[in-house]
Amino acid sequence: MGIESRLIWMDGEFIPFADATVHVLSHTLHYGLGVFEGIRAYQQPDGSPGIFRLDEHLERLVDSARMCHIPLRYTVEDLREACLETLRVNGFKSAYIRPLVFLGSGAMGLGTRNNQVHVCIATWEWGAYLGSEGLEKGVRVACSSFSRHHVNANLQRAKVVGHYVNSILARYEANDNGFDEAIMLDTNGLVAEGTGENIFLVRRNVVTTPPVINILGGITRDTVIEILRHDGFDIREQQFGRDALYIADEMFMVGTAAEVTPIREVDRREIGPPGKFTKHIQQVYNDGVHGRVPWMIERGWITLA
Numbered sequence: 001m002g003i004e005s006r007l008i009w010m011d012g013e014f015i016p017f018a019d020a021t022v023h024v025l026s027h028t029l030h031y032g033l034g035v036f037e038g039i040r041a042y043q044q045p046d047g048s049p050g051i052f053r054l055d056e057h058l059e060r061l062v063d064s065a066r067m068c069h070i071p072l073r074y075t076v077e078d079l080r081e082a083c084l085e086t087l088r089v090n091g092f093k094s095a096y097i098r099p100l101v102f103l104g105s106g107a108m109g110l111g112t113r114n115n116q117v118h119v120c121i122a123t124w125e126w127g128a129y130l131g132s133e134g135l136e137k138g139v140r141v142a143c144s145s146f147s148r149h150h151v152n153a154n155l156q157r158a159k160v161v162g163h164y165v166n167s168i169l170a171r172y173e174a175n176d177n178g179f180d181e182a183i184m185l186d187t188n189g190l191v192a193e194g195t196g197e198n199i200f201l202v203r204r205n206v207v208t209t210p211p212v213i214n215i216l217g218g219i220t221r222d223t224v225i226e227i228l229r230h231d232g233f234d235i236r237e238q239q240f241g242r243d244a245l246y247i248a249d250e251m252f253m254v255g256t257a258a259e260v261t262p263i264r265e266v267d268r269r270e271i272g273p274p275g276k277f278t279k280h281i282q283q284v285y286n287d288g289v290h291g292r293v294p295w296m297i298e299r300g301w302i303t304l305a
């Protein structure tokens with residue numbers, strides 16, 4: 001189950017996996033201006049693959065490009081077809097889908113605007129991002145010494161390639177210190193998110209998550225909020241400091257890659273095994289992405305390939 005597939009969609013056509021290469025002078029490779037998405041497809045009750053919240057992901061991709069002055073020649077509809085076709089030609093039932101918009105070679109330098117914009121869509125079979133044991137028992141996390149980007153240093157709402165240097169530095173630091181994942185605080189010291197996941201905590205039956213100000217507004221985050229509202233629980237979008245983490249009854253991280261991953265320890269303070277909110281959300285999310293939750297289907301959250 002490597003990062004492999006038969007074909008990759010590149011600028012409107014399918015090319016063999018091994019031939020999907022780029023020039024070393026591709027602009028994005030040097031400076032990081034490019035945008036991407038992370039999407040998952042899950043096998044549905046009828047056996048076919050269904051992509052979870054595909055349109056929301058593609059709308060965010062288009063928005064990300066727009067925020068970055070990257071002209072895209074494809075619409076959400078074009079990209080929807082391309083994602084579905086990529087899944088079909090590779091024959092996957094459950095897979096991760098990675099559209100990437102990047103700037104090609106031609107000119108170099110930061111002021112360049114005329115390099116060709118390329119779009120590729122790859123897919124591969126990808127298991128639990130933070131490990132299957134983490135998904136079941138919870139992960140151990142630590143607040144990072146690296147701050148999340150200041151709101152005015154980058155475009156936090158966009159999934160920009162270069163943003164992930166900050167995330168990688170935090171993730172390496174956490175892993176080198178023996179933790180599974182990092183929690184990133186913003187430049188005011190308030191809790192922002194994980195390196196590629198949003199964060200939720202539960203205290204006294206109230207679920208809280210930071211508002212979308214200096215974090216990436218995750219589609220999984222939104223899904224969790226909708227699950228809580230649908231099931232009649234209190235959900236607050238509110239900022240909090242690391243102290244709130246230490247007295248949480250439950251905590252979990254969410255993202256397309258990480259799905260709903262419980263947190264069992266933060267900064268060497270025990271939170272405990274996954275609690276009732278975490279387990280409930282994990283269950284509903286898992287059922288939902290597999291096409292077993294009627295209200296999610298009614299909202300058009302599953303696109304069958």
Ligand SMILES: *Cc1c(COP(=O)(O)O)cnc(C)c1O
Nearest residue numbers: 196197198216218219220255256
């Ligand atoms: C992609 C990402 C998330 C999760 O977003 P989803 O839409 O739920 O996949 C959260 N934080 C960061 C920094 C991300 O890049």
